[in-house]
Amino acid sequence: HQGLDNAMEEVEGLKTEQLKQLEQVARLTVADAREIVFKKSEDEMKHELARRYWEIERSMQEEADQKARKVITMAIQRLASEVVSEHTTSVVPLPNDEMKGRLIGREGRNIKVLESLTGVDVIIDDTPEVVTISCFDPVRRETARLALQNLVQDGRIQPARIEDVVERAQKEMEEGLQKAGEKATFDAGVTGLNPDLVKLLGRLKYRYSYGENQLQHAVEVSLISGMLAAEIGANVDVAKAGGLLHDIGKALTHEVSGPHAEIGAEVAKKFGIHPEVHRAIMEHHDEDRGSVEAFLVAGADAISAARPGARKETLEHYVKRLSELEGVATSFPGIEKVFAIQAGREVRIMVKPDDVDDVTSTTLARDIAKKIEEDLVFPGQIKVTVIRETRNIEYAR
Template sequence: MVDLIFVVLIAVATFIIGGLCGYFVFLKVLKGKYNTMVDSANKEAEVIKEKKLLEVKEKFLNKKSELEKEVQQRNQHIQQSENRLKQREISLNQRQEELGRRKNDLDNQQQRIDNEKKALALKQDELGKMQQKEREKLEELSGLSAEEAKNRLVEAMKDEARTDAAAYVNEIMDEAKLNANAQAKKIVIQTIQRVATETAIENSVSVFHIDNDDVKGRVIGREGRNIRALEAACGVEIVVDDTPEAIVISGFDPVRREVCRLALHQLVSDGRIHPARIEEVVAKVKKQLDNEIIETGKRTAIDLGIHGLHPELVRIIGKMKYRSSYGQNLLQHARETANLCAVMASELGLNPKKAKRAGLLHDIGKVPDEESEMPHALYGAKIAEKYKEKPDICNAIGAHHDEMEMQTLLAPIVQVCDAISGARPGARREIVEAYIKRLNDLEAIAMSYPGVTKTYAIQAGRELRVIVGADKMDDAETEALSGEIATKIQNEMTYPGQVKITVIRETRSVAYAK
């Protein structure tokens, strides 16, 4: 028991001693690790501190270099500004010196001018006295006063000016001909516009040819009932006289005359001629002719490339086929005018389709369904407006005879193309009396000028030859004369196309051998 207690005590003492030894060993090891960790942490802190110091130094140096560069740049700008100011100061000083020199020069020049003015005034006084003396001597020698001599000189200068002006005009005309293409758009309307002939010739009769005169009796009928029925149905007058193999149909409406002619043709061909048959044939022919008129209008519009016309306007265009104006077929005239308008509008940079439309419709007032007291141009504009044509088209129709104010460039184009179509050679007929009167007027205008001995209107009045006396005017005066005659004809006469004026001056020397 004692041994056991002793052993336990020894064990407990040993355990305590071992625990204390272990504790001291643990403290020693822990302290060594702590010191090691502290040393390591201090070293790392030193390293970090050195890095941070280096970074701070580097940033400081960078900032310092940037500031130094900025200061250097500012110094450079300041230096440049100072240099510019110095240059400006130098330039201003130079300008001031230059202004000073110029002022001195101007003062000197003004002084010289004042001196020259004084000298000039003295010389002018002397010259006036000398001119007065010379004038008195010239008056004494010539026997003319100064005013008379002045008038003679003025007249001589006028003649010389006229000659020079005529030569200058001819030179300009030659140059204009050479440059005609370049100037065509500017002068085309003014150079080709001419009013057509003065006298209207309308076809008011149609002739129906028959094989023999026996047909005339059948057309007249018993007691004239057939011819009366035909006249009443067609609204025309039928003349059956001694004219061989012909029946004359008279009436101002060409459509009615055509209906009567076609009805007569069917009646004579069929052989059955009596009032009931006449009314039946006339009604049938009217229907056929109405259809043909509409087809003619449609075909005309298609040929010209014009679309969107009102059906009534198409019918009116077709009626133009049976109407003449100044002896010229109205539909042919309208087609020709439409094509001319399209060409001219293209040359002037305008819309050719619109111009062609206005040209085709410009004379629709000549074929009205109802008679009107209005001029055909204004009535045509009213019809076009009624059937929803555009305002510029209506204005061109109404203004082509100057009965309405022109509002667009389309109006003068239609006007001049209408004149061109009607005035071209062969387009319209003239009465012989009017033709002869126009030739006489041409010759009379030329004969009214002094120095003209003979005049001849040739080529149907399109050329006027003027013969002048060789002893009464020189070559330069003949050029002026041709221009004056041309101007007078333009202002005083109405004529188709143009008239060429040729002035002839010749010298003849005659001798006889005996």
């Protein structure tokens, strides 16, 4: 045993001596050599991991793109909708051409009353047995069409009667807006909305963006959002409600300033909408979106708008120009109503008689004309008409 122990010690001594000689030749310690080996292995592993990561990432991206295309394609295939183009005129048929003279009235007073109450252009020309109503605002145009239709059927055409009929047509329009909103919520499968919000939604039936009907677009976006949400496991109810209400800000008039997404989100919030739906409405045009449903609504909005024939540019620019023209006049105090007529060649302003007297109305017309010149670019000239109407009513008893 003693001999074996001595031999082992000798072997260990030789190994130690060899290591020392190796360190001297290589000018490296064992610890340094170990560090070099580890470093080389680490670099090789990093390179291999980076290559593997890149391959996996590319594979996942391709797979994600394929799945996204599949989900979107399935949603589009499941949705069938019509394309409805916008017009700026409506036609009312007449029983005979004699009715044209009665509609115009003595010195044109009947037609003037109708135009001033509804804010439209009533065009009576040589076209047999029809009257054309022209206005860029579809709600005003439809109100005038209903009023004119009722007047023709009734046969009693004089200023006081025209006022009654227009008032009734406006009420009829309000009821129609409510029904249109309710039908949209039913078609989209969205429940639990405030009735006033539903009525506001109904106004989109008479609003167009690039020639695309906004209520039809809202229902379409709602359905696509819901389908996409169901495919990826997001909240279907939030996505559908967000899609239906994403453009609710467009239902408000030009008197409310600001981006339609922000306006719509604030209105929806006022009517007690779910916070996630509010977020989807607010963020559907933002680059930085905080919720999955907001991304889905934005995607569905883009899909709906990208359909062939869905949108047209020219009409949108025309409507925007007339809205801006009315907006300039509305910014002055004492204004009651503003109507841009004659394709924007005339702006007719109704003032509050208690706030604006005859002298001030002259100055007001000049100030509005000056502001239009400063703020807007337009061909030719724009006629600014300020109308101040006073009424004194007494009853004989």
